[in-house]
Amino acid sequence: MQLFRLDDQIAFVTGAGSGIGQRIAIGLAEAGADVALFDLAASEAGLADTAGRIRALGRRALTLTGDVTQAADLAKAVDAVEAQLGELTVAVNCAGIANATAAEDLPEAQWQRTIDVNLTGVFLSAQAEARVMLPRQRGSIVNIASMSGSIVNRGLLQAHYNTSKAGVIHLTKSLAMEWADRGLRVNAISPGYTLTPMNLRPEVAEQRKIFERDTPLGRMATVDELVGPAVFLASAASSFCTGVDLIVDGGFVCW
Ligand code: NAP
Secondary structure, eight states: OGGGOOTTOEEEEETTTSHHHHHHHHHHHHTTOEEEEEEOGGGHHHHHHHHHHHHTTTOOEEEEEOOTTOHHHHHHHHHHHHHHTOSOOEEEEOOOOOOOOOGGGOOHHHHHHHHIIIIIHHHHHHHHHHHHHGGGTOEEEEEEOOGGGTSOOTTOOOHHHHHHHHHHHHHHHHHHHHHGGGTEEEEEEEEOSBOSGGGGSHHHHTTHHHHHHHSTTSSOBOGGGGHHHHHHHHSGGGTTOOSOEEEESTTGGGO
């Protein structure tokens, strides 16, 4: 299936040291891409693990540390990708945080940090990527949103998180429209409940069984199940898709 191949593509993945971002980065390499891996310095061990698994596939990997809330970190990282791997053609913006607090008690700083990382971080990432992709009129950007951007998770006190993800979905559509006539596609993936370190948070430990019960397919997603959607949106297989929010939730939002 040549349509889904990413041979000769250079990809950049944020949040690549853990969870969904790590698995998608490896999946892009499985499809043939060389991959630059960006995460916080605190995730250096995870980045090294991701890079090792990509190199074992015979693909090139570049690890880069920084913070998606810092435009300068992203600009430096994209420069490093172009200098060390080649022209950036695919980006997956996956870095994100989650936590829970009742809205009436939510400190403004916690609200702001969630918006800064999950929404502004995706905007700044896409901006840095587009600055090199737009002049070449070639590129595919995939933003990782969440089904929480479309629905409110029963029992989870995370108005700040849900709002940030709703913002990512509309940001994706807005950027897709701004850049559609310059060869750049922008799409989102909205995962449902997925088995990653994020769901090992103490506040959701008790809820994992409820997540499984409430998901029509009767279980949580594995990170492997995000690879197909990401490769699809990154590759020529989705060449007429832009502004799409691809919901990968085991049917959750239908109920
Ligand atoms: P994860 O395992 O915690 O991975 C997120 C990665 O992003 C971590 O390596 C984290 O680093 C990094 N990160 C956090 N803040 C950052 C920043 N400011 N700059 C750069 N990197 C940063 O989480 P995940 O479950 O894979 O989630 C990945 C994405 O999928 C998130 O956007 C999340 O909202 C979304 N999502 C997850 C689920 C789910 O059920 N897991 C469902 C829907 C959507 P540290 O570990 O060092 O903080």
